[in-house]
Amino acid sequence: MEGIEQVSVTKQRRRAHKSRCLTVASMLLGVLLLISIVVLILAFTVFKAKQPKTKLVSAALDGVSPRISFPVVNIQLNVTLDLQLLVENPNHASFKHGQGKSVLSYRGDQFGEADIPPGNIPARGSATFSSRLVLQLDEMASNIRALIDDVLDGELVVDTRTRIPGRVTFLKVFKKHAVVTSECQFTIEVLALKLQSQKCKSKSKL
Structure with a gap:
């Protein structure tokens, strides 16, 4: 029983670690996406080249x-x-x-x-x-x-x-x-x- 409980705890830890990794990756992806959108908006507005x-x-x-x-x-x-x-x-x-x-x-x-x-x-x-x-x-x-x-x-x-x-x-x-x-x-x-x-x-x- 003790061995089974250790295996279960290990699996839970792995799932938690994997979940945290996915959360961090999702947050990083979201930040990158937000930055890309901001840069794109600036490129078509503030940073859009205008003719002298x-x-x-x-x-x-x-x-x-x-x-x-x-x-x-x-x-x-x-x-x-x-x-x-x-x-x-x-x-x-x-x-x-x-x-x-x-x-x-x-x-x-x-x-x-x-x-x-x-x-x-x-x-x-x-x-x-x-x-x-x-x-x-x-x-x-x-x-x-x-x-x-x-x-x-x-x-x-x-x-x-x-x-x-x-x-x-x-x-x-x-x-x-x-x-x-x-x-x-x-x-x-x-x-x-x-x-x-x-x-x-x-x-x-x-």
Whole structure:
């Protein structure tokens, strides 16, 4: 009888130990499941990557009005376009960007560019970038006739494109690459050397 009782006690202890193990395992599984659900919710809400936004804050011209001399065609042109661009980061994580670039073009051909230094925009923050684009006359040899016609007509239309690549990092683990671009078209009143109109559009890609 004593041997049977010891066997019964041993079995009960084993069942109790197994029950405790199952309880602990169930609790751990429940905690892991809860953490997974919380992470999933955060991934689709707080930690969901949002597209940075950019807009043109100001644009100004600096330089000397163009002059053309005849009978030998000689054009003198000294124009600088100063741009101020605002980039907004709507994410709950910083936006670290690499070196950006602004390009100035005329009738589809590039004739000026400026670099934007790399940096970091804090979470829910913004930063303003300056871009100084100089019209380089020697780069416009292929369009010199069109340039002369536009100058004589009193209006000069130029385009700018700014591109800033970077990435948004959540909890130093989750990374999402993003590229912010801004495209503008400016109409310059030649004699007064001032901006007559401007049209801009911006977009970003995640």
